[in-house]
Every structure is written in structure tokens, then in C-alpha cells.
Amino acid sequence: MRIATLLTILFALLTGSGSYGQSVSKDSTVQSFVEKFRELGRKEAIKSMETVKANRASRQQRALLNDVRQTALAAKLYLQKGIDTPAISRALDRIHQNMLTAREGVLQNPAPVQTLRDLNVTSIVLQELLQRISHERRQLDGYTNQLMKYREHIDSVTSTPALLEFPADSANMMKYLTRLVITAKDVDPVDSMLKQSIVSVQDLQTRIDLLSYEVNANLEQVENMRKSLSAATFRQELPIVQTRSFADIALLSWKKDILAFSHYLGYYYWRLLLLVLLTMASWRFIWALKSRLLDRQAHDVLQNLVVQQPLLSAIIIVVSLGQFLFPNAPFLLNLVFWGVPAVALIFVFGRHVAPFWLRFWIVSVALFFLASLDNLLLQPSTTERWYMLSLAAVGWIWGMLHLLSARKSELREKRILYFIAFMISMETLSIAFNLAGRYNLAKISMTCGYFGIVIAILFLWTATLINQGLKIASGIYKQPDKHLFFINFDRVGGSAPLLLYIILIAGWFVLIARNFYVYNRVTEPLMAFITAPRTLGEYTFSIRGMLIFVAILLSAMFLSRLVSFFSAEDHSAAPAAGKKLSLGSWLLLIRIGIISGGLFLAVAAAGIPLDRITIVLGALSVGIGLGLQGLVSNLVSGLILAFEKPVNVGDQIEVNGTLGTMKSIGFRSSTIALVNGSVSVIPNSDILNHSLVNWTLGKRQVRGNFVVAWLMAVTSARYTPC
Template structure:
């Protein structure tokens, strides 16, 4: 009985265990499913929230549609004269302008397409993830308990209420973006196809450039397009090209405006210095640059910095050149002779007419006759100028070479025009006129720039003239040859822009510069290296230029006897550090150098520092400490190691102190901080002077003190707060010593004031009968006796 009861009990226990096991498994499975369901539903909710936020940041489709419509209108304008209404023959100017417009249209549309594609991909990603999560079978496994089913349905219903409208919004947005993206892609294809066609036409024109394109000028044309239509389409295309270029180069235009303002300020400063020193010439000989600082700044800045505008349309360059030529004419007024002033006015007017002719994009017989008139005029007037006896009055004689080149080019242009080579004729005509104007502008830009630098070198002083690369003391008023080399290269580049051959050569050259090359794991391009070096060199040059012109005036100059406000020189080191650091980071970013390479360089520098650059780093860090803590500023009067002088400049590694004897003492920054540095300027340049005066015994001390006190109180250079003090110091062997103390507000007067005080004390003591005794000393002479040990005979 006992055995059967035991067996039954074990069976019951096993049954209970199996039941609990199944129950535990069911509970675990149920918990797992619920956890997974919560995770999936929460993921759905998060995706819904992200999608909702992203939809609020929708792409500006209205602006894109407007730009697409505007681009199609521009495309229609471009097609006129190229793909329809071609006239007798294509012209290179029309093709250049048309291609420039299409390039800007393609750039705008590709930018919009990139935004649309990104937006479309992101929206599609949200919808895909929401659909993927919503289709997970786990969320459709319902609980067995009815009350739990109701709660679960409520949770799903709340999520569905969020998903339904959002899913509809995403679907509509995706559909709308997709249709707009298709429209943009289709139109972009048309634009690229048109550009390829224009490129083919251009290549064909270049290959047959010397062939006849039109009948001879005296022959009847085969067909023609009315001039008003040509002018109308030319005006539309040129306006579009200018509008697109200005919009695309707004940053460069702002930079040019800033450069003009800085240059104007600098020239105004030079003019003010010349006026203060009464060195401004009434005829502005050698100082024309400061006659009208604003106009000079515009001429110099626009002439030099026009090269930062890449591949500008002719109308943009034409506006810059005309403005600079007019402003140069204002500078010329009553400065050059009337003959050469008339020459400038006439040649600028002829250039304006030739430029307007170059803006006409299709050929017409009337324009060809106008071109011939300008070309013949250029030939005749050029020969007249070259043979005239007024050449001796020409201030810039190198202009004659360009006048000769201009005459030859216009002769060739007239010949090409007469025999039907229209494209060659127009190209040579504009090269001739613009080449002459630009050459004169550049020659005078170089001269104005040199005048400004010469004036600046006379006004500003710096201990290291090498910082500016030109020793003006040797150059004088002669223009450096390097300036003329830059002039010729720049002139050749601007003239080459008119030729299609130049563009053909620029394409492969640009490809050579931008092609990625690989050395090991590092990829680079020639263009990236060039940009890196250019930016780094530019920042170093700017740093040194600021150091040159912001340097304190010479402390030994008689004009520099006042110390007041802290000048920019006190912040010069920080400014230079900021410029060089910014230039370095910009150079690295522009060149695309990976940061891990920079880390390797820094590591190598760390090893170098550990091996032997401690002194250099110490001086560099000391320079930074001086710049931030400012124990000494530029212009302070200091004493270091017993030597006094004025702090001239604070550099990266060392500082320069101009001593009282005029020499420049170069002190490493580390030594400047480690030694006992006395800064007189920090105490407002005040200094206490002391001197000792001896009076003879028997002198009334109070009378002597009154005489000395009267002398000190009468001198206005001696401070009254605190007042001068005269004390009886000691009984000396031959006199009673009086010690005099007084304060000066400018320590640089210490030597002069002390000398005059001593002189007045001596004079007034004599007048008052007070004797300054001469030091006396008794000398005893002893004669040695014959038996003295020192008198032994050897």
C-alpha cells in the first residue's frame, strides 16, 4: 500500500511539474511576444514622429518650379540664333554667351535636382521603414485574454490614427517630388544635349576659322536677319549672362568691395600723413595715387582682382574696364598734357563702341560696316599717334609699344572683315581695342601701386624691410621689373580669353590640374596642392604685410615723443597668429588633406620637440604668453639686463627692442620672460629722480634747501604730486650731503631735466654764496731711514 501511494504521489508531482513547465513556457512566450510587439510599435511610433518632423522641413518646390519655368524661358532665348533663326552663319560670340547661359541653367537645375533627390530618398526611406515595421507578423499575434485583446487593439488603433494621415502625406509628397524630379531630369537632358551641340558647332568653327563665312564686304549678302531682331536677342542674352554671373559670384563681388574700402582707407591715411608733414605736392608728381583715393582704389583693386572672377562673360569685364578707364581719365585731368588727355578720351570712346559691337551676337551688314569704320579709325589714329612729336610728353612711354601692337591688330581685323572672315575680324578688333585700354590701365595701375608703396615706405618704419620683399631705398621711384612681368602675363591671359583656342587649351590644362592622383593611400590633385600653397603663402604674406604697415613708428624719430593710447602693434602678434592659423586651416580644407595625416605631422613634431626643439618651443610659447598676459606691449619703455629701450615689435620667436643709442636689440621671448624685466610704461612712464648735493660746513642748511626747492617748484616738468623733497642725508668728510628727490611724468625727459636742475643749483648756489666744496684728502709722505728693512741693498 505504501509503495502504490508513493508511486501515485510521484506521478502527481511529475504532472504538476509538466503543467508548470508548460505554463512557464507559455508565460515566457507571451512575455517575449508582448516585448517584441512593444518594441515594433515603439519603432513605428518613432519613425512616424521623424517622418512628421521631416515633412515640416519640406523642400521649397515653389521656388524650384519657378526656377524651372525661368530656365525653360532662358533656354528658349538661347535657342534663338543658335538652333533657329541662325542667320547666314554662326558667330563665336553668340555660341560663347549661349553656352555660358546654359551652363548656369544646368548648374541651378542640378543643385535643385540634388535637393529633390535627397528629399525623395529620405521620404522613401521613411515610408519603407514604416511599411516594413507594419508588416511584421509579430504585431498581429493577439493575446488569448479578451481584456488584453481590447487594450492591445486600442494601442494599435492609436498608432494607426497617426500612421494613416502621415502615410497619405508621405505618398502625396513622394508622388509630387517624383514628378518634379522627372521634369527636372528631362529638361536637364535637353540642356546638356544643347550644350553638346554648341560644343560641336564651336569645334567646327575653330577648325574652319580661316575660311570665308560671309561674302566680301562689297558683295551682296545671301540672306540676312533684320538688325532690330539681332539687337533684341543680343540684349536678352547678354542680360541673362550678366544676371546669372552676378548671382553666382556675389561673394567675390562683396570681397572686391571690401578690398576697395580697405585700399581707400589706406590711401586716405597716406594722404593725411603727407598733409600733416606738408609733403603733399600741388601737382601730385609721384603722388597721383593719393589725388583721389577712392578712384585710385577702384582702379588698382579692379585691375588686380579681376582675375579672381573665373571665366566672366564679356559684358561683365566690359563694365569693369569702362569704369576703370573713366576713373583713370578723372585722375589724368590736368595731370597729363592736353594732347594725351584727348588721346585717352578718344581711345576710351572708340573702345566703348567696339565693346558695344562685341555685345551684338549675330552678324549683320550694317554692323560689319560699323566694325570696318572702327578698325580703319584705329589704324589711322594709331599711325598718327606713333608719328606725332608729342611722344616726348608721354609720362608712361611703354604705352607706345601697345599702340603699335594695337595698330597692327586692327589692320588684320579690317582685312578679315573685308574678305568675309567675320569671327576673326570681330575677335581681332576687340583684342586690339581692349588690349590697348587694359595695357594702359595696367601700366598706370603698376605706377599707382608703386607710388603708394613708396609713400608708405617713407612714412612707416620697420626693423626688417625684408618682410615686404622690396627694398624701396634702392628702388626709389623706379617700378620693379617684377610688376611689369605680372602685367604682361595678366594682359596675355585677358586677351587669350577672347580666343576659342585659349578655351580649348584651358580645358585639358584644367583636367590636368583637377585629376586625382594617388601615392600609396593618399589621393591628391595638382590643383589642391596649388591651392594649399597659394592660401598658405597668401596668409603668410598678409601677416607680414600687416606687420610692416602696423609697426610702431621709429622710437628715435623726433615726431614720436608722446606715448598715449595703445596702438594696434600691441595686438599685432595675436592678429598674425589668427591670420596664419586661419590660412593654414583653410589651406588644409581647400586641399582636402585628411586630418589623420595632420595627426602624423603633429606626432612627428612632438618627437622633434623632444629631441631638440625645446628652446624654439619655449620661445614660441613665451610669445603667446606675452601676447595674452601682456607684461609688455609694443611701444613700452623697458629695461632688460641693464639695457633700456623701447619695445619695437613682438614676434613669434623673438622681440625687438630699440635702445636709446638707436640699435635694435633682438631678445628671444623666453629670455624676455625669464629675466628681470622692468616696464616703465606700466607705471604710466613716471620716474623718481634722485641726486646728492654737498654744501660746505658752516652753510645754513635751511637756506640751501629753500634754493633747491625753489628750483624744483619752478620747473613745470617736475610733478607736484608727490612734491619734491630735499633731505639732509649725512656728514661727509668735506661736506654736508643733501639728497634731492623729485618725480617726472615722462621718464624720457629724465636726463635733460636732471642736467638742467644740476646746472641751476650750481648757478643759484654761487649767487647765494653757498659753497659746494671740493673733496679734500691729506696725503702723508714718509722717508725711509737707512736701517729700514725696506732699504736693504741687494
């Protein structure tokens, strides 16, 4: 419309027609035309700029209003999903009640004589309560932060000045006001809900902070009491002035023990599930060994204890070794770890040891459970003092009868005699400390004597059962079997490695030493030194994180080599007709997966920032581009061999005229067993880049050309008749 007006004016001025050029001269007409044309252009430019600005403001306003409505909708959905604040409130009530239970007898209504067991259990419970509080705090903090983000975003958008710029046109202004009213109706209820939820959650956060402070204060007091009691270890504590009856002491002790047990399992239940799965897998393996032996001859079954009771043998092996997955476990859980295998061992070797020593083990296990019942008591009493004295005397007499017995030759494990002597010495110390009025030392000595001999015999028989199982497996499974994850038992060997015995010996010392407070005084400063944060430039690290990183990485590399070693198949002989090697070149992918997973797990566990990893990878890329082309080429070629499978492990191949059998495909190179008995190591890239003939990949029938040369020897000899 404006362009048409301009054209009309221009036409009138140029032709001299109309009202624009009738009473003026030609020069004045031209001058008037220019001035009016410029004025009109300025007005039209201003109008165009205002129109563009209005359109831009309208688009921005629509975008802002849509953003507000979308954010309000997301906040509404998040609030509906939300968290159960009443459940968190009830959880905090339970934590507070459990804290009061843990305080009883120590910080509240304290006993006349404090015991290390009571202080240890109280410390464990308080630490577990702190972890639960931290869990609830993280949940609330995450929820609050998200709510604050929604509210801050809504406030920042609604306070944008562009929303307050109203259109000049009345019709457009009415439409815009209508959109504002509709948006306000959608956003205001959500904004009110956000404010209310934030206030409610902040109240819970305040309550959590107060509860955390109280639990931390109680824990600090308990630790100070433990240090004081440790410093006064040899101080006389008896006679005991009881303020509670023995029944009340037993009930309170049971509540605390159950509390520590339940809270501990709440955080380590997945490890317990792993232990059950490992037990089932071991049971399946031992059952397979027993079935193979029954298929061969029954005489071997009768000679091997490990296959007599497959389930019980699996329980003994897995539980005895798996208990090290549970750090600082409460005593009630340790009682399960020790008591269940001890009872199972009675049925495993019941008919294979001399009756004299079988009775010794049965009675020792019974005394162990009696000592465990005493160890569950957390506060001293006169009744318990006489109980400890009697139990220590019985253990001393029982140990001396068997240590001095003339039937030691019937004992299958001679090393048990050393632990019988250990039990006798500990019970002797218990009797002496009890009579001298040293309650804590008497109790620790008495329980450690029984615990030491039971754990030691369990570990000895665990190693024996493992040796028997490996010996049977190495004799039965001459070739890797897919049901046993392709483990080559011929390479594993028929006995447990030395590392297992070192772990068992060190584990026995740790399990016994941690009953003494001096163990905590040694380990706690060491752990504090390892876990203390250190700063190097802008990077914060700890020795613990570095050790975890190195340990996980080395474990991944060791596991990769272990898989390669145990899964290596014997290719010295050709496979039977119709039998295909199952694992083959997939072994390389498995090893790469183990190392890659170990690397990422090590980085995550050590808390190394990903930006640092990016810098390192960038530096490595420069090195790869400069001098590692051959290494990368061989690695990629190995992956191609693993995925495309132009050759498998065990195939008869020919590379550049060299005939042999593929033994293994590694990261950089592959090994080929030649027909002359030697082994050739060939880079993976050479296998793909050179002429490769796979005689196994095709049909069984092949066609070839053979050149046969006849050597005819002509001899001249005279035949002389007799």
C-alpha cells in the first residue's frame, strides 16, 4: 500500500498533473518533489522499523510464554512424581529411635564397667545411621535442587522486560493480554506448589542436619570412650556392681546386635546375593565333577571328600573365602560366616576322619557357639564372669586332652595341633585375666581362643577341598568345556596356588586381631593417611584413589591374561571330525572388553575428571599419528580378525606359503604352530595384507596337484647259483 502511494506521487510530480504541480514552476516542482519524497521516506522507514520491532517483540513474547508454560508443566509432572516426604519423615523417626537404642548402656544409663564389644557395636550402629542420614540428605538435596531450578527459571523468564512491552495496536494488545491471563492461570498454581514443596523439604533438611549433628556427636563420644578404655586395658574392672538384671542385659544386647546386623545388611545385601550365586555356581560345578566320577568309577567318588556333599562343600569353600567381601562386619554376621561352614564340615568329613578327632571337632564347634553366645552380651555381669571362667577352663582341659593325646597320628591335618596350642594359650590367659579382675581382656582371650581354632580348621579344610576339586577337574576335563566357561583345567593344575594360602593365613590374623582395640589404633591412622585429600595444582587426589586406580587396572590386566591362560586350548592335535572349537577368536574380544571395562571402572572409582582423560587422549593421538601407526594397524587388524573371522583359532592356514595351525589371536600379533614343530609370531596386519589360505574354512574335500618322481636304480649283479 505504501509502495503504491509512493508510485502515485512520483507519477503526479513527473507529469505535472494533479494537485502537485499546477501552480508552481518546474524547478520548484522538482524541489518540492524531493523534499516531500524524503519526508515520506523517513516516515515510512520509521513505520517499517516499528513494525519489525513489534513483530520481533511478539515472537519473543510467544517464545517466553511457551517456555514458561513448558517449564511449569515439567515442574508439575516432577512434583507429581516427587518423593515421599512422609516416608522420609518416618525414616528419620526410626533413625532417631535407633540412635537412642545404641546410646543405651553407653551414653545413656551407662553401665558401671564399659566393654569393648558394647562400644564397638554402638560405633557400628552409629556409623550405619550416619550412612542412612547421608542417603536421605542426598535424596532431599537432589529433589530440592531440581525444584529450585524450576522456580528460578520461571522467575527469570517472567521477569524479562520483553513481556512488559505491549503492542500499540489495541486489537493485538487484547490478544496479548488474553495470552498472559491464560499463562498466569497455568503457572500460578504450579508456582505455589513449588514454594510449598521447597518449604516442606527445607524443613526436613533442617531436621536431617540436626539429627546428623547429634549422631556425629554421639559417635565422637563413643570413640573417645574406646580410646580411654584401650589406654586402661590392664586396669582392674572387677568386681562388677550390676545396675541391670542379667535378663535386661541379654535383651538390650540382642536389640543392639540385631540393629547392627540389619543396618549392615541393608548396605551390603548385594554382596550377600553375590555370595549366594557363587555358592550355587560352585555347587553346580562340584555336582558335575561327581557325575563325571560316577560315570567312570565309584571308587574315585569314595576317595574325594569334596564330591561327597556337593552343596555343603560349596558352602564351606565360598563362605570361608567370601567373608572377606564384608569389611568390618558385625559379629552376628561373622557368626553366620563361621558357624554355618563349621556345621557343614561335620557332615563332609564325618565318615572320613577318626571318631576321636570327629568328636573333638563336634565338641569344639559346640564350645564355639557357647563362646559366641557370651560374645553377644554387651554389658558385664557377675553371671557372665562365672560363665566365662567355666568356659575357658573347659576349653583348656579339652585342648590339653587332645594336644597330649597319643592318637595324634590319626589326625589328617597335622597343622591343627598348632591351633589347639593357640586355643590353650588363649584360654589360659582368659582364666588369668578373669581371676585378676580384667574383664575385657578375659572375654577377648576366651572368645579368640575358640574363634581361632574354628576359623583355622575351616581354612585348612577349605584349601583341602579346593585342592581335591582342582585335582579331579584337571583329570576329567582334558579339553575346555563350554559349561565351565572354557576353563582349561589342565593348565590350572591340580592344586591351589600359593596365593590362596597367603590370603588364608593373612585373613586368619586379621579376623583374630580385629577383636583387639589395638588393631583399630593401627589401622585407623593408616586409613586416615590413605584417604586424606591432597592437592597438586588444580587437581585434588588421594592415595586411596590412586591405589584403587592402579589395583583395578592391574586386576583387569591380570584377569585378561588369566582368561587367556585358562581358556587356551590344546591345538597340538587336530580336532575330531565334526567338532568345532567353541571359543576361538572371541577370546580377543573378551580380553579387550575386560581391559576397557577395567579402565573405565578405574577412572570412575578413582574420581579422575573426564576432561583430564580427554587431554591425555589428545596427547596420545599425537603420539599415534607420529610413531604408533604400526601398533594401531595391528590392533585394528586383530579386531577385524575377531569380528569378520576369516580365520579362527585351530584353523589350518597358509600365510605367504607358510603352512601351520592358528594357535591364538592377540592384541598385536597372532601365533601359528608350524608343521615343523616351531611357533611363528606374525603381526595381525600381515595376516590380512598378505596372501592367506584357510584350509579349514572350506569343505573337507580339497583338490591338489602332486608331483611324484620315480627313482629307478639299475644295478648290474651276477647271479651265481649255488
